[in-house]
Amino acid sequence: MSRDGLTTPRHCSAHRWQSLRAAVRRDIAILTYNRRVIALETLQETLAALGAPRYRATQVYQALTRELVTSFAAITTLPAELRRDLAAQLDPVLLDAVEVRVSPRGDTRKTLFRARDGEPVEAVLMVYRGRATVCVSTQVGCAVRCAFCASGAAGLRRDLSAEEMVDQVLHFARLLRDDDRRVTNVVFMGMGEPFLNYDETLRACRLLNDPAGIGLAARAISVSTAGVVPAIARYAAEPLQLNLAVSLHAATDELRDRLVPLNRQYPLTKLMAACAAYVAKTRRKLFFEWVVLPGVNDGDDQVAALGKLLRKPLYHLNLIAYNETGGEFASPTAGELAAFRAKIERTRIACTVRRSPGVEIDAACGQLALRRVSPGGAPAASAAGADQ
16 A cells, blocks of 8 residues: 555556556645635634634634735734644635736736646626626636637636635735725626536635625626526525526527537527526526627527517526637627617517627637647646736
């Protein structure tokens, strides 16, 4: 038996066994840093093991989530020895910013982070007059592989932990604090399919909503799905009154099979039945996202099909201008977008054109991260610093 507790199996070459051991150690490392968390329960466990009184966990938790400290050394209400012990046990920041893009108007900031295992993670801050929204990633890459999305180009690399998701929000909360502002909304619409990492995504929502910590209103949190039907029913039963957005992008199975391959598993009849059940159970407005692809999904056939699918109470369609990622699709002109919206409104569907800030800064999902992944699939090296 080796020092890591792994015994060489019979009929396994030494080289093969070394490779297996390395893979196991890597997986154990990932599990370990995913547990190096900013959750009250873990802080309670760690501090109890260090012999500290229970109230210390609340002090640390609130310093991290409300005071937005980035090191235990900064929590001066703790004894110096306890601060040192905590730093040896836990890591209060799980993601390091390695690249920043800021739009010319300064209202959109896209940050590429590097996780503890070197994987790239993206998040975007969008600042409006009365709101500041953070778009959060839930996975490194994506298994859904929508035809127009950069996130899925490299496939799914791994899930993010809830703490890694929350860390994206806290990063921007610190930046906003310098301007005497705060995060008002969080949308889980970045890299990855949130419902294929359901448990960690919902745990992140609970951490964000926790009144003893960050305290973001549940109605200010939205989760987007490309149509994982079983998870929609599960989401409807959640006690938190979170928002749901469904990435539709096509109103016929033929086109949606091409644009959103998940549709082959959960076709529109199943998806729309799940959506109707969600609205009936929650009585909450359901948002549908539609990335406008000129000449692809803005034709009269799609408008007619949309009229049959979405002309219902509490259904709302958001149109989003496609942000080019170098593939086969083009961005719509202002005229094309306006014409498509006019045709949809004639069907009496509630419809909004969602502003797409950040076109100039590669703000489409996965664009920066994709460039950080080498052709061989390993994260590319990156120098820290802003790239505006």
